[in-house]
Amino acid sequence: MASSQSFLSAKLLDNLGGQPKWLKISVALVAVIVLRSISKYRNGVKAVAGIPGFRVPFFPLGMPGVMIPTSWWNPGYYFTWQWKTTNYTRFGNDTFSLVPFLVGPPTIYTATLEVARQSIGGGHKTSFAKADQFQPALLYWGMNLVAADKEVWRKHRRIVGPAFNNSVYEMVWKETLQLYRDMTAAEQWDGKQEIVVPVAQDITFKLALLVIGKCGFGFRFGWLDSPQSGGRKFSLQEALRIVADTNLQATLLPKWIRRYSPIKSFRDSYEAYEQMAQFMDQHVAQKKEEIQSKNSTEIGKDVLTLLVQANEQENSKLKMSKEELLGNVFILLFAGHETTGHTLAVTLAFLSLYPDIQEDAYQQVKSVIGNKEPNFEDCNKLDKVLAIFFESLRLFPSGHLLMREAWEDTVIQVPNPIGQEGTTSVPVPRGTQLIVDMVGVHYNPRYFPDPYEFKPSRWQDVGIDSETFTAFSIGPRACMGRKFATVESVCFLSCLLRDFEVHPLLNAGETKEQWRERVVDAIFVLTLGVKDVPLRFVRRL
Numbered sequence: 001m002a003s004s005q006s007f008l009s010a011k012l013l014d015n016l017g018g019q020p021k022w023l024k025i026s027v028a029l030v031a032v033i034v035l036r037s038i039s040k041y042r043n044g045v046k047a048v049a050g051i052p053g054f055r056v057p058f059f060p061l062g063m064p065g066v067m068i069p070t071s072w073w074n075p076g077y078y079f080t081w082q083w084k085t086t087n088y089t090r091f092g093n094d095t096f097s098l099v100p101f102l103v104g105p106p107t108i109y110t111a112t113l114e115v116a117r118q119s120i121g122g123g124h125k126t127s128f129a130k131a132d133q134f135q136p137a138l139l140y141w142g143m144n145l146v147a148a149d150k151e152v153w154r155k156h157r158r159i160v161g162p163a164f165n166n167s168v169y170e171m172v173w174k175e176t177l178q179l180y181r182d183m184t185a186a187e188q189w190d191g192k193q194e195i196v197v198p199v200a201q202d203i204t205f206k207l208a209l210l211v212i213g214k215c216g217f218g219f220r221f222g223w224l225d226s227p228q229s230g231g232r233k234f235s236l237q238e239a240l241r242i243v244a245d246t247n248l249q250a251t252l253l254p255k256w257i258r259r260y261s262p263i264k265s266f267r268d269s270y271e272a273y274e275q276m277a278q279f280m281d282q283h284v285a286q287k288k289e290e291i292q293s294k295n296s297t298e299i300g301k302d303v304l305t306l307l308v309q310a311n312e313q314e315n316s317k318l319k320m321s322k323e324e325l326l327g328n329v330f331i332l333l334f335a336g337h338e339t340t341g342h343t344l345a346v347t348l349a350f351l352s353l354y355p356d357i358q359e360d361a362y363q364q365v366k367s368v369i370g371n372k373e374p375n376f377e378d379c380n381k382l383d384k385v386l387a388i389f390f391e392s393l394r395l396f397p398s399g400h401l402l403m404r405e406a407w408e409d410t411v412i413q414v415p416n417p418i419g420q421e422g423t424t425s426v427p428v429p430r431g432t433q434l435i436v437d438m439v440g441v442h443y444n445p446r447y448f449p450d451p452y453e454f455k456p457s458r459w460q461d462v463g464i465d466s467e468t469f470t471a472f473s474i475g476p477r478a479c480m481g482r483k484f485a486t487v488e489s490v491c492f493l494s495c496l497l498r499d500f501e502v503h504p505l506l507n508a509g510e511t512k513e514q515w516r517e518r519v520v521d522a523i524f525v526l527t528l529g530v531k532d533v534p535l536r537f538v539r540r541l
């Protein structure tokens with residue numbers, strides 16, 4: 001194809017005879033681009049086995065597609081959310097393709113659990129691996145459990161896995177309870193009849209960061225301590241926020257450009273990355289000292305201890321490099337608070353919109369907890385609170401795009417459109433991208449009748465660990481922090497429901513419907529979140 005492109009361009013130039021040079025060069029350039037696009041398009045359609053779908057200039061998750069807002073000709077970063085009502089009806093099936101003819105890889109998008117099981121849930125026999133081209137954002141600090149594959153993943157999982165166990169979940173419960181008490185005291189809620197919270201995320205993100213900080217890393221920050229990264233400009237929470245928001249800049253632009261740029265957000269990004277690095281170094285060094293000064297029976301089993309011990313290993317298959325250690329510290333701090341922080345905020349938004357559902361959950365909280373100290377065993381009895389949390393997470397799945405790449409030629413079985421039995425075999429050549437669109441899955445009428453309705457009763461009798469609930473993914477690569485996040489959320493929501501009614505904080509003259517329109521909408525950073533949620537808590541009598 002390349003030689004036919006240059007042959008055709010040369011022919012064009014001949015025909016342009018006496019025209020100015022710049023015109024000849026421009027025409028040749030356009031000809032090359034057009035011919036290259038045709039060839040890329042043809043190869044792309046072959047790679048997705050002709051599955052119908054979008055034929056667009058740019059891939060939505062790469063440059064420049066990601067920078068251009070969603071519009072009829074460019075799906076953009078938000079299209080899986082913004083077009084969720086039409087994406088899968090438009091092409092007649094809940095698996096479609098996206099073939100960019102200018103920039104980006106051909107990709108299969110699916111909203112079916114059947115294809116999800118064959119790709120993200122496939123275990124060691126799967127023909128799909130984490131997609132290389134999405135990795136730079138995850139790999140900034142070093143290889144880690146979320147980005148790794150095959151042998152490397154097994155090593156990381158063996159090191160980190162033991163930190164996720166029942167005694168840690170019990171600690172999560174106790175710590176959440178303590179932080180709830182600290183929060184009400186520190187924020188001076190105690191004794192107040194009504195509390196106005198302009199941005200629910202201010203409390204949910206703080207809670208989630210403090211819980212993972214304490215239970216995963218042994219940090220001892222209280223509610224009002226604003227943990228500083230090396231005593232500098234941002235708190236740890238702010239630094240993590242900026243690092244996540246600006247990760248595209250950080251992976252694309254060299255440090256010195258961000259450092260000396262006249263643009264403030266670039267300089268803030270540089271500063272936040274530096275602070276994160278210092279913060280992690282400082283805590284790793286402290287942990288090393290602690291390990292060396294104690295005997296083995298006194299040493300804890302939190303994630304940071306396990307990672308630092310793996311880094312100290314010599315001549316062992318489980319040796320972890322400094323980069324791998326930092327990669328995991330960052331990813332666990334980030335995954336451990338961002339996802340939970342957003343999901344708790346959106347859960348509170350739904351509670352405020354559905355007073356009957358809230359009342360029903362309150363009655364359960366009252367009968368299970370009453371006036372006693374809530375304990376870890378209560379968690380399994382608070383199934384109505386759990387169901388509300390699950391249903392909110394179904395509608396706002398924070399891990400929304402699960403991206404894989406075929407590392408060998410393979411075949412997937414794609415379910416036929418709803419109403420038609422059976423599946424169709426689709427050959428998938430090596431290198432093709434496959435994205436499990438969790439928004440698509442969770443709004444798919446194949447699995448959820450009335451998918452747009454907020455109905456926690458769907459999750460009646462579905463336990464904390466059940467894979468019937470898929471927002472934590474499925475199979476061996478499913479979320480490691482599933483129980484961690486769920487225990488924390490059930491504890492926090494139950495305490496809050498026991499003490500307060502949750503209401504939307506309306507603007508003057510605003511109706512609940514208008515509040516819902518304004519607030520209950522997604523924002524995307526690295527994960528899918530919700531816009532700022534303004535609330536009012538009214539103390540129960």
Ligand code: HEM
Pocket residue numbers: 120145146157212216332335336337339340343393397398399400401402403471472473476477478479480481482484485
């Ligand atoms: C509401 C909260 C959360 C949600 C919805 C969530 C969702 C997910 C999803 C969908 C994945 C699979 C990603 C993929 O395959 O590409 C995942 C993986 C992971 N999550 Fe979570 N997560 C949450 C909370 C947490 C917490 C609290 C932690 C840590 C304390 C955590 C740690 C991890 C890790 C380490 C992985 C990678 C597991 C592996 O590949 O072996 N997550 N999470």
